Amino acid sequence: MNIKGCERMIIADDKKIKKLNSISVNDVYILADFDGTITEDNSDSSWASIFKNPKVTKDFVDECIRVFSHYHKFEIDESLLVQEKMSIMSEWYRKNIETLINFGITEEIINYAANNESIMAFRDGALEFLKQMNKKNIPIIIISAGVGNIIEQFLIRNNCNYPNIHICSNFLEYNVGVVSGVRNNNLIHPLNKNEISLSSDIKKIISRRENIIILGNNITDVNMVSSNKSVYKIGFLDENIEDRIESFKENFDIVCTHNTSYDEIRSKIKILN
Ligand SMILES: [Mg+2]
Numbered sequence: 001m002n003i004k005g006c007e008r009m010i011i012a013d014d015k016k017i018k019k020l021n022s023i024s025v026n027d028v029y030i031l032a033d034f035d036g037t038i039t040e041d042n043s044d045s046s047w048a049s050i051f052k053n054p055k056v057t058k059d060f061v062d063e064c065i066r067v068f069s070h071y072h073k074f075e076i077d078e079s080l081l082v083q084e085k086m087s088i089m090s091e092w093y094r095k096n097i098e099t100l101i102n103f104g105i106t107e108e109i110i111n112y113a114a115n116n117e118s119i120m121a122f123r124d125g126a127l128e129f130l131k132q133m134n135k136k137n138i139p140i141i142i143i144s145a146g147v148g149n150i151i152e153q154f155l156i157r158n159n160c161n162y163p164n165i166h167i168c169s170n171f172l173e174y175n176v177g178v179v180s181g182v183r184n185n186n187l188i189h190p191l192n193k194n195e196i197s198l199s200s201d202i203k204k205i206i207s208r209r210e211n212i213i214i215l216g217n218n219i220t221d222v223n224m225v226s227s228n229k230s231v232y233k234i235g236f237l238d239e240n241i242e243d244r245i246e247s248f249k250e251n252f253d254i255v256c257t258h259n260t261s262y263d264e265i266r267s268k269i270k271i272l273n
Contacts, residue, residue: 010268012254020213020232021270025136028211028271031195031224034144034151034169036217038130040123041238041259046146047096049113049120050105060103067095075190082191089189093145093170097187100172100179107149107177114153123236125262127160129272134162139205143224144169145193148183166202195226213272219244219251236260 032038035045044052051061071092074085113119133140144151148169155161171183188197195203210229214222217236225231235252237244238259248255256265266273 009258010254010256010260010264011249012268016232016253017269019230020211023211023230023271025138025271027209028213029139029141029206029209030133030213030215032140032142032215033217033221033224034142035146036238037215037221037236038123038126038142039154040121041217041236043120044113046113046120046144046150049150050100050109050147052116052119053109053112055109055112056105057103060099060105063099063103064096067092067099071095086191089191090187093187093189097170097172097179097182101181105179107174107179110147110149110172110179111153114150115157120150120154122158123262124259125264125266127158129262129266130155130160130162130165132266132273134160134164137164139209140165141195141198141202141206142167142169143188143193143195143197145189146170147172166198166205168198168202190220193220194224216252219247222251234265 036043050056051064071088074080074088075092077085080088130140142151142165144167146169148167148171151167151169152161152171155165168188170186170188172179173181173183186197212225212227212229212231214224214231214233215236216222216224216233217238219235221235222231222233232254233252234254234256235248237248237255237257241257245255245257254265254268262272
């Protein structure tokens with residue numbers, strides 16, 4: 001869907017960009033969502049990509065759909081209190097892991113998605129962006145309620161698992177090549193997907209940096225920040241643009257529509273270039 005007469009647009013708060021361009025590269029870090037932010041909008045999510053393996057059974061896919069349909073309605077029910085929703089979301093994610101265990105999903109199946117370009121692909125310019133941030137030594141923290149192993153493998157396959165990138169996500173553990181649980185029993189779901197979930201090692205790396213750039217493709221991604229620092233929010237809006245543009249403009253400082261590439265963003269924001 002295109003907004004009349006406009007193929008693609010970036011709406012930005014000029015003052016905020018000016019301020020952003022005046023900070024030092026040593027005083028900033030990036031909090032990034034993964035699915036639909038680092039990857040392109042029509043790329044499968046790391047969870048959904050597990051179904052795309054020809055080796056999974058119909059029973060497994062049916063069970064995943066059943067679990068999703070049961071819990072997703074609570075995720076989008078705005079009448080629920082956060083605390084109620086929080087416990088339902090952790091129950092949901094525990095169920096997801098249980099399903100992988102019960103159906104004997106293997107490491108090979110998990111890695112398949114990350115290794116197939118037709119399933120997951122970078123947003124245009126993302127690879128060059130990550131490379132540049134590594135050169136500038138700007139920490140990037142990917143916070144995702146997806147599957148950490150798939151995100152990590154995707155970066156490795158694309159030769160960009162740089163030392164400045166830290167992934168805070170659900171890392172599956174294996175027993176003889178079969179999923180057996182999640183690392184440290186630490187489940188990241190849509191409601192606890194924020195800086196509080198970061199490990200102490202990551203917290204140490206960013207502790208002296210006073211500015212944060214958020215990259216996300218959902219309004220809730222702005223909640224990734226939990227500290228009292230200067231925040232610059234960049235939102236990608238590729239779906240239901242007309243319906244969501246106003247709330248995106250309220251929540252993000254920069255709104256990028258119609259599959260805006262990282263090259264375009266970098267051309268506007270010096271510090272990212
Ligand atoms: Mg996303």
